[in-house]
Amino acid sequence: MKNAIPIAILCLGGLGCADAPPGGDGEQPLLTSRQRIIGGAVDTTHAYVVGVGNRNRAYCSGTVISRRTVITAGHCHGALTRVFFGPTLGRRSESVRIETSRRHPAFDPATLQNDLTLIRLESDAPVQPAPLLRESMENTTWYVGPGYTFVGYGVSDGVAGTGFGMRRAVTFPIVAVGPAQVGGTPGTIDATQFYYQVPDMNTCAGDSGGPAFLVRGGVERHAGVTSFGDDPCTLDGVQARTDLDQIARFIQPTIDEFEADNPCRADGLCEAACDVGPEIVDPDCADLHCAQDGVCALACAFPADPDCALRAGVQVR
Structure with a gap:
């Protein structure tokens, strides 16, 4: 990598940190990052999507993906x-502690590589979890071409260091799913990463750990975690993938351990009984899953969801 920086807080040596501008009611924003989402709009x-840090301030972004589980970047781990x-x-x-x-x-x-922390x-x-992208990303037009939405709390100007907190x-397409030769800051990416390069749009320091969402079936699904890119965030960036392979190997087993008593976790099983009125509590119930799509929806009865039979070890023909 050349001139690559993790998209976390930059408060090292001569770089310094911008003074926090006053927020509403005289509040001081907790982030002290120099940089963040470039070319984006205020998100409500x-x-x-959350801030992750210590008792005094957030220094990374993250996403709630189950009742008590948040995903962020591996390089944000510690303290x-x-x-x-x-x-x-x-x-x-x-x-929340x-x-x-x-x-x-x-x-x-x-x-x-594997830049993930749970x-x-x-x-x-106090929020509904984000659904996960329970499919395998590939270098096809199904994944390279559609817009991904990147969200985070860094600053809006990577040079001036303004607008944080x-x-x-911001929404833009990606260039490649790893493994691939991509040039730019990383040169190459491996099978745990994907790469983007869009003029005037980027993630930046303070966005580390924040999500990239891809829409499937009208629902945004968590596809990646902001990892690193060029300094000062004007060229490109790399995301850590959170699609099916990472779900199977790391994310889901850890959620199952963290929340063994939670039937409403994002485990590929839609438990409609978890919902409260019109509010969808189980993220696996965020849309209809009656087709063979990797999610067993028990509410689908006529016909039954073929994924439910597959989970039981029976192949539906």
């Missing part, structure tokens, strides 16, 4: 104690 819709909620992160922001966190066992700090909260998150989102 992705409530499950994590709190998760913060809301479109603007100030000292009065709602927060972190009980424990687990970094991907194959995380490589040199290449940032966090267990002490209590339930507010959640922003």
Whole structure:
């Protein structure tokens, strides 16, 4: 990698950090990052996108993916104690304490491969979880070409270092799904990553751990975690993949351990009984899954969802 930086907080040596501008009611935003979503707009819709850090401030972004589980970047791991909620992160922001966190066992700090950390909260998150992309990404037009929505809390100007502390989102397509030769900052990406390069749009420091969402069936699904890119965030970036392989190998087993008593976790099984009125609690019930799509929807009866038979070891013909 050349001139690559993790998209986390930059408060090192001569770089310094911008002074936090006052928020509403005189609040000081908790983020002290220099940089963030570039070319994006203020976001008020992705409530499950959160700030991750210690008791004093957030320094990474993350996403609630189950009742008590948050996903963020592997390089954000260490000294994590709190998760913060809301479109603007100030000292009065709602927060939940972190009980424990687990970094991907194959995380490589040199290449940032497998750049994932899962966090267990002490209590339930006050927001609905984001559904996961339970399919395998490939270098096809099904994945390379559609717009992905990137969300995070960094600053909106990577050079001036202004605008941090507010959640922003930007949508653009990706260039390649790893493994691939891509040039740019990483040169190559491996099978745990995907790559993007769009003029005037990017993720940046403070966005680390934040999501990339891909729409499937009208529902946004968590496809990646912001990992690293060029400095000052004007060229390109790399995401850690969170699609089916990582779900099977790391994400789902960890959620199952963190939340063994939670039938409403994002486990590929739609439990409609978890829903409260019109509110969908089980993220696997976020849309109809009556076709063979990898999610068993028990509510589908006539005909039955073929995925339910597959889960029981029976092939439907």
